Amino acid sequence: MQKVSLETLASLCKRRGFIYQGSELYGGMAGTWDYGPLGIALKRNIVNLWWQTFVEDTDNVYGLDSTIIMNQKVWEASGHVATFSDQVIEDVITKKQYRLDHLLEDNDVKSDGLTLEQMLQAIDDRSIKSPEGNNLGKVSNFNLMFKTNVGSEIGNASTTYLRPETAQGTFLNYKNIVDSFYPNLPFGIAQIGRNFRNEISPRDYIFRSREFEIMEFEYFIKPENWEKNFDILLKKTEDWYFNKLNLSKSNIRVKEIGADDRAHYSKRTIDFEYNFSIGFKEIGGIAYRSDFDLNNHQKLSGKNMEYIIKGTTERLVPHVIEPTFGLDRNFLAVLVESYREDEVNGEKRVYLSLPNHLAPIKVAVFPLLKNKPEIVNQARKIYKHLKKELKFVDWDDSGNIGKRYRKQDEIGTPFCVTIDYDSLSDNTVTIRDRDSTKQKRLSVDEAFELIKSSIVL
DSSP: OOOOOHHHHHHHHHHTTSEEETTGGGTOOTTOEEEOHHHHHHHHHHHHHHHIIIIITSTTEEEOOOOSBOOHHHHHHHTHHHHOEEEEEEETTTOOEEEHHHHHHHTTOOOTTOOHHHHHHHHHHTTOOOTTSOOEEEEEEEEOSEEEEOSSOOSGGGEEEEOSOSHHHHHHTHHHHHHHHOOOSSEEEEEEEEEEOOOSSOBTGGGBOSEEEEEEEEEEEOGGGHHHHHHHHHHHHHHIIIIISOOOGGGEEEEEOOTTTSOTTOSEEEEEEEEETTEEEEEEEEEEEETHHHHHHHHHHOOOOOEEOTTSOOEEOOEEEEEEEEHHHHHHHHHHHHEEEEEETTEEEEEEOOOTTTOSOSEEEEESOTTOHHHHHHHHHHHHHHHHHHSOEEEOOSSOHHHHHHHHHHTTOSEEEEEOHHHHHHOEEEEEETTTOOEEEEEHHHHHHHHHHHHOO
8 A cells, every 4th residue: 555645635635525625715724624525425424334333233322412612610620721731832033832742743853751841851952943943932831722702791701612522521411311311331422523622733634633523432331340341442443443444454553551641540541543644643542531520520510420220229430431533533544545556558547445335426327428318318317226226326427438437536436337339228337346447247237236235334
């Protein structure tokens, strides 16, 4: 597999309607991206597969869609108001601020595990300057939450934040789910939603954005069973990446986070990293959060968060294991994994070898000639039948067949079906495979069956 740069991928995604720069009409807005028709189709295929895997096909997991704006006390209890910040360092001339860890990484210094003193020492030892070439000055903490006000009055009482994570909405609704459904332990609450972080220096295409989506669930357990449940969820997470998204094992690094680097409330955290052109970067993870969040909300709200074990008087605040999947980062990993370049008839070909079950378009239907009504009518009948069965079907009658193939290859369409003069007499079509470029002459029914059997996971 060729290692495609994010710049090359971004160009393909814009050209073919996967992703556009946010607010591009007005010069763009850093860290914001709009998903086009093909992008949203691929994204929804990932979302639907995730929901099916972790909610519909998993016992005792309940769906949720919580609000983006919450009571400000939520973020006090979670610790985000006090600690959700990055260290920034100032250019002494321009007064611009830059993330300290990013400056170090850009100068080949690994910042993971370094204390502030060690990072500043590295700045001095290497004489690192700002991107403008100026000296660097004071360091401060920059809170990453987007602040907003609720209601007509402006002041501390009306201040809240756009949520930086979906997890807290789940913890707020834990008691509601228990009261409505009284599930047995262990049980999960899952949701997919938008999150917002005021990144100081968003970069690396959609990898680090100011607005992004997370797929995750909180799994509520008895504390003595955390290791058993952690292993079960770890295996399900591995299955997601290797067998559902079809990411190769050589491109995934399962990273055990050491005690010095994981959150203070976590006894174990594992990150899943994908090998992008910018190196191995996190696309998901699984963490044992203990009872940290529920206890904090219990203390600040004054509401009892205990769970009563059915048939007993035993009470406990459940502990939590949290598998998290960055939707945009999973999307990006699928595109990188699928990118291919080869030659067909002496010409360079770019194509996306997307898993058939994820491809935004499953099959494209071509009339050989668009100015022959009898061919077009037959092709339209086949197109309508396929679209009724599969939904994600494209009609393409522009340009010559070769150009149509190249376009469909580049957007990852697994099959192309061409209707010609012979189709009128013997009810056959030519079906072409994206990856091999091989073509077969099949009856319409045989072509339908081949396509349907090939796109199911």
